[in-house]
Amino acid sequence: MSSNPPSQSNLSIIATLLKATPPPKIVALVGAGISTAANVPDFRSAQTGLYAKLAPLKLPYPEAIFDINFFKHTPEPFYAIARARKPRNLRPTLTHAFLALLAKKGLLHFIFTQNIDGLEEDAGVPASHVLPAHGNWKSQRCYRCKRGYPDELMEKAIETGEVPYCLNEGCVGVVKPDVVFFGQDLPREFEEKERTKLAEADVMLVLGTSLKVAPCSRLPRGVREGVPRVLINLEPVGDVGNRDGDVVALGQCDEVIRTLSEELGWAEELDGLWKEAVTAKAHCENDQGEQSSLDELIARCAEKIGPKPVTDGHRRMLEEHLGAKFAGILPGKV
Numbered sequence: 001m002s003s004n005p006p007s008q009s010n011l012s013i014i015a016t017l018l019k020a021t022p023p024p025k026i027v028a029l030v031g032a033g034i035s036t037a038a039n040v041p042d043f044r045s046a047q048t049g050l051y052a053k054l055a056p057l058k059l060p061y062p063e064a065i066f067d068i069n070f071f072k073h074t075p076e077p078f079y080a081i082a083r084a085r086k087p088r089n090l091r092p093t094l095t096h097a098f099l100a101l102l103a104k105k106g107l108l109h110f111i112f113t114q115n116i117d118g119l120e121e122d123a124g125v126p127a128s129h130v131l132p133a134h135g136n137w138k139s140q141r142c143y144r145c146k147r148g149y150p151d152e153l154m155e156k157a158i159e160t161g162e163v164p165y166c167l168n169e170g171c172v173g174v175v176k177p178d179v180v181f182f183g184q185d186l187p188r189e190f191e192e193k194e195r196t197k198l199a200e201a202d203v204m205l206v207l208g209t210s211l212k213v214a215p216c217s218r219l220p221r222g223v224r225e226g227v228p229r230v231l232i233n234l235e236p237v238g239d240v241g242n243r244d245g246d247v248v249a250l251g252q253c254d255e256v257i258r259t260l261s262e263e264l265g266w267a268e269e270l271d272g273l274w275k276e277a278v279t280a281k282a283h284c285e286n287d288q289g290e291q292s293s294l295d296e297l298i299a300r301c302a303e304k305i306g307p308k309p310v311t312d313g314h315r316r317m318l319e320e321h322l323g324a325k326f327a328g329i330l331p332g333k334v
Contacts, residue, residue: 113133135177
């Protein structure tokens with residue numbers, strides 16, 4: 001991680017790209033790093049990332065909490081921390097407001113977001129300009145039969161940390177929010193948007209992402225040769241910076257965006273848009289606030305459930321796996 005602010009020359013280059021004539025079509029790929037200022041922990045930071053914080057739960061591997069094969073047998077850890085992950089009291093960051101400002105100026109062509117917090121739209125980016133590649137919290141359904149589940153019951157489950165189950169008679173499937181877990185396919189429109197939007201891009205912004213999760217990690221490589229790629233992130237990632245025309249500005253996203261907005265002469269307009277977005281979210285009637293931190297919820301979960309649900313989940317997963325194996329190798333057996 002760089003402790004030095006991005007060079008003024010790099011920021012000047014970025015500003016020139018964004019203010020070019022004719023106006024460029026800007027495509028952005030954003031990750032958890034643009035939401036950390038909204039108190040959403042990223043995933044991989046050594047001490048403060050979500051995966052590091054999950055250690056007390058003694059999961060078989062940190063990513064298990066978002067692995068569909070683990071979740072369908074052992075959903076308790078996910079729901080134990082869901083209250084701190086569901087974006088009810090989150091406010092858009094300065095970076096979210098900057099994306100909204102680009103949209104307002106007619107420069108933002110499209111956003112691929114790896115985040116599930118919905119803060120891009122909360123900041124004012126039109127929904128038509130955003131593809132939540134990893135889904136969102138706006139709806140939920142039974143993992144087994146796919147029946148929808150009432151919002152009010154889901155809210156109650158998240159408040160209490162209890163696992164919600166399908167309301168269909170005879171179905172005992174676990175209810176899952178429509179976020180994409182490891183092991184699940186991305187939304188159907190992802191590949192179509194990847195093909196069309198990247199082909200139309202004049203500039204690509206890569207903001208706050210480790211570029212470690214496929215297939216989003218391949219997006220920066222998908223723009224045409226000669227299209228400038230701009231990385232704003234804590235550290236270098238992927239191959240952004242290796243092509244002619246690439247520009248890298250290392251640092252916290254909000255800090256870099258603040259300086260960039262001054263370079264662009266947009267600082268006052270950006271602040272106004274940010275204040276407007278934060279105020280609107282604060283007055284949202286569905287905003288219930290957050291009473292427990294992620295650390296508190298994890299500690300409470302570890303004390304409450306201990307290793308038993310994880311052990312039971314492993315047993316159920318193994319039984320189902322072996323059952324499927326035997327069904328496939330024993331003729332005439334179902």
